[in-house]
Amino acid sequence: MSPLKNDTFLRALLRQPTPYTPVWIMRQAGRYLPEYNETRRRAGSFLDLAKNPDYATEVTLQPLARFPLDAAILFSDILTIPDAMGLGLYFAEGEGPKFERPLREEWEIRNLSAPDPGEHLRYVLDAVTQIRHALDSDVPLIGFSGSPYTLACYMVEGGASSDFRTIKTMLYNRPDLLHHILDVNARAVTAYLNAQIEAGAQAVMIFDTWGGSLSAAAYHEFSLNYMQRIITGLVRERDGARVPSIVFTKGGGLWLENIAAIGCDAVGLDWTCDIGQARARVGTSVALQGNLDPMTLFAQPEHIRAEVARVLASYGQGNGHVFNLGHGVSQFTRPEHVSTLVEAVHDLSRAYHLPP
Amino acid sequence: MSPLKNDTFLRALLRQPTPYTPVWIMRQAGRYLPEYNETRRRAGSFLDLAKNPDYATEVTLQPLARFPLDAAILFSDILTIPDAMGLGLYFAEGEGPKFERPLREEWEIRNLSAPDPGEHLRYVLDAVTQIRHALDSDVPLIGFSGSPYTLACYMVEGGASSDFRTIKTMLYNRPDLLHHILDVNARAVTAYLNAQIEAGAQAVMIFDTWGGSLSAAAYHEFSLNYMQRIITGLVRERDGARVPSIVFTKGGGLWLENIAAIGCDAVGLDWTCDIGQARARVGTSVALQGNLDPMTLFAQPEHIRAEVARVLASYGQGNGHVFNLGHGVSQFTRPEHVSTLVEAVHDLSRAYHLPP
Numbered sequence: 001m002s003p004l005k006n007d008t009f010l011r012a013l014l015r016q017p018t019p020y021t022p023v024w025i026m027r028q029a030g031r032y033l034p035e036y037n038e039t040r041r042r043a044g045s046f047l048d049l050a051k052n053p054d055y056a057t058e059v060t061l062q063p064l065a066r067f068p069l070d071a072a073i074l075f076s077d078i079l080t081i082p083d084a085m086g087l088g089l090y091f092a093e094g095e096g097p098k099f100e101r102p103l104r105e106e107w108e109i110r111n112l113s114a115p116d117p118g119e120h121l122r123y124v125l126d127a128v129t130q131i132r133h134a135l136d137s138d139v140p141l142i143g144f145s146g147s148p149y150t151l152a153c154y155m156v157e158g159g160a161s162s163d164f165r166t167i168k169t170m171l172y173n174r175p176d177l178l179h180h181i182l183d184v185n186a187r188a189v190t191a192y193l194n195a196q197i198e199a200g201a202q203a204v205m206i207f208d209t210w211g212g213s214l215s216a217a218a219y220h221e222f223s224l225n226y227m228q229r230i231i232t233g234l235v236r237e238r239d240g241a242r243v244p245s246i247v248f249t250k251g252g253g254l255w256l257e258n259i260a261a262i263g264c265d266a267v268g269l270d271w272t273c274d275i276g277q278a279r280a281r282v283g284t285s286v287a288l289q290g291n292l293d294p295m296t297l298f299a300q301p302e303h304i305r306a307e308v309a310r311v312l313a314s315y316g317q318g319n320g321h322v323f324n325l326g327h328g329v330s331q332f333t334r335p336e337h338v339s340t341l342v343e344a345v346h347d348l349s350r351a352y353h354l355p356p
Numbered sequence: 357m358s359p360l361k362n363d364t365f366l367r368a369l370l371r372q373p374t375p376y377t378p379v380w381i382m383r384q385a386g387r388y389l390p391e392y393n394e395t396r397r398r399a400g401s402f403l404d405l406a407k408n409p410d411y412a413t414e415v416t417l418q419p420l421a422r423f424p425l426d427a428a429i430l431f432s433d434i435l436t437i438p439d440a441m442g443l444g445l446y447f448a449e450g451e452g453p454k455f456e457r458p459l460r461e462e463w464e465i466r467n468l469s470a471p472d473p474g475e476h477l478r479y480v481l482d483a484v485t486q487i488r489h490a491l492d493s494d495v496p497l498i499g500f501s502g503s504p505y506t507l508a509c510y511m512v513e514g515g516a517s518s519d520f521r522t523i524k525t526m527l528y529n530r531p532d533l534l535h536h537i538l539d540v541n542a543r544a545v546t547a548y549l550n551a552q553i554e555a556g557a558q559a560v561m562i563f564d565t566w567g568g569s570l571s572a573a574a575y576h577e578f579s580l581n582y583m584q585r586i587i588t589g590l591v592r593e594r595d596g597a598r599v600p601s602i603v604f605t606k607g608g609g610l611w612l613e614n615i616a617a618i619g620c621d622a623v624g625l626d627w628t629c630d631i632g633q634a635r636a637r638v639g640t641s642v643a644l645q646g647n648l649d650p651m652t653l654f655a656q657p658e659h660i661r662a663e664v665a666r667v668l669a670s671y672g673q674g675n676g677h678v679f680n681l682g683h684g685v686s687q688f689t690r691p692e693h694v695s696t697l698v699e700a701v702h703d704l705s706r707a708y709h710l711p712p
Contacts, residue, residue, distance in 0.1 A: 299528035
């Protein structure tokens with residue numbers, strides 16, 4: 001492969017100098033883009049789209065055609081692993097992801113095994129290869145997975161939950177069962193991310209969407225612990241290039257020092273953290289990714305610029321910052337406002353980087 | 357009035373010695389109690405119950421008849437103030453609180469005014485007086501209100517929201533309008549809490565349920581700032597006794613030092629904070645209230661005791677801790693498990709207090 005034309009994202013993750021702060025956006029390929037909705041209509045359902053490498057490639061590239069983003073992220077779902085385990089992922093309209101066969105019985109949990117990515121998640125790996133080819137070395141491609149605990153939430157609850165009553169009852173009553181699920185999930189995620197790296201992913205990210213619903217003690221025991229195992233098991237280099245890893249626990253601001261210590265290269269921040277304070281807390285151990293409130297994008301362009309300026313100023317001078325939202329972009333966002341955001345980051349961040 | 361028979365709650369809030377750690381439970385009068393559901397059936401709707409001082413007194417006392425709790429809390433709703441402003445509070449079955457006339461137009465916002473509690477919230481003050489009488493000085497009575505920002509969320513969104521898109525669009529686009537609402541709310545809450553104190557409330561608590569959805573900068577400007585104004589305006593003594601104040605921002609763990617600095621006597625913690633770390637951060641400036649994960653109560657009694665022991669051990673030796681859940685008790689909780697919790701706190705906490 002030819003060298004990357006724009007490697008600012010990878011360099012920032014490794015805390016190397018860049019001329020400006022790179023930016024990408026969680027859920028940048030998604031429903032706020034008319035062209036995404038058009039592809040989805042052609043594909044049929046969300047799963048028909050996600051499971052077809054041609055469509056996945058097409059929608060992964062759509063936001064890059066519109067905005068000068070510094071990274072692409074594989075279009076996929078965080079729940080591909082439990083689906084490959086046979087739990088039957090489906091999407092009820094307006095209700096988010098659900099499983100037809102959530103884990104209810106001890107024997108079901110004992111029978112759980114980590115899927116072989118090359119066999120059961122072939123469609124994801126094919127998409128990675130195809131997207132890398134289509135990107136033509138313009139920007140790097142991010143692979144990803146849900147965290148073991150976040151996957152377990154859906155596997156046990158059967159879908160989203162407002163209180164996580166079922167999984168927390170298990171956590172407090174039968175921690176041995178939950179640890180068994182998490183152990184299988186951690187092995188599955190490690191193999192899955194390594195397979196994505198093998199197929200061409202140049203950085204990987206673990207989305208711990210629900211770790212922030214745990215008590216501090218439970219977070220460390222049931223979520224962070226298993227993410228650390230994954231990080232330890234990841235391939236660190238491919239084709240002579242370091243493959244950086246990003247760990248993002250939504251609502252994990254209280255535990256940043258601990259997250260930064262598990263061996264990842266970067267920590268994702270939601271919008272409730274002050275990124276300057278976060279930087280002071282983690283020191284030079286990791287890069288930080290984030291963290292504009294996604295709702296900022298509903299304001300007028302001048303206000304979006306002002307909020308971008310605030311995040312950049314809070315992070316301050318120097319390297320190690322990847323700009324992003326603090327959570328996925330809302331489906332109701334106007335694409336022109338994303339344009340304003342990306343421009344503002346590129347434009348305003350130069351003042352915080354040394355001239356080359 | 358005769359002196360309180362059990363003043364451990366008030367003493368703990370003021371960081372004075374107590375023989376054990378006092379405990380009460382957010383939403384302790386509520387749907388998990390069969391006797392509450394029975395009263396509600398008699399009353400008709402939730403609002404018929406909350407607006408009738410006889411019923412409100414009856415349900416406030418129900419948990420105290422079952423459990424040896426160290427405080428009572430006024431049975432009411434956090435949204436009484438916007439209801440008294442004329443927004444039309446109602447409850448759609450299974451959907452939470454809603455307003456018939458949310459604030460949509462600038463002129464509606466400009467016309468907003470703080471209700472006179474003696475006139476428009478008489479039913480609440482009557483309930484306070486009646487509950488104090490019925491409590492017969494057994495334990496103190498807590499009065500409360502929603503925070504200005506949390507009230508504004510419901511007033512602008514018209515109900516609960518998963519992303520707070522409407523109020524955040526206002527926050528980023530028209531901060532002047534939101535500040536106007538918050539200014540009116542802060543004056544309304546101050547007058548309301550002072551009227552509750554006048555009617556007999558012996559401690560007051562501000563519930564900032566949604567402050568944790570804000571960015572760090574916006575939290576300080578739009579939520580904490582207005583809670584500070586309230587605290588500054590509160591009556592501090594009644595009948596020669598100090599009336600302590602508690603501020604609780606759910607999801608506010610990152611901002612504890614700042615919350616502790618606004619002049620309140622105690623800070624409420626949700627379950628994501630480690631209470632020992634929180635104590636180290638706020639020092640001796642305030643008492644702490646919390647913070648068991650409410651989902652712990654779905655575990656078997658021995659596990660509930662173990663989790664209670666963990667919170668007590670994390671807080672450690674000495675005064676200034678009021679035990680509570682980190683959020684309201686779930687309606688699906690078994691009352692016997694609340695019994696286990698209260699007993700465990702009283703029993704296990706003696707080791708952390710000096711013998712008298």
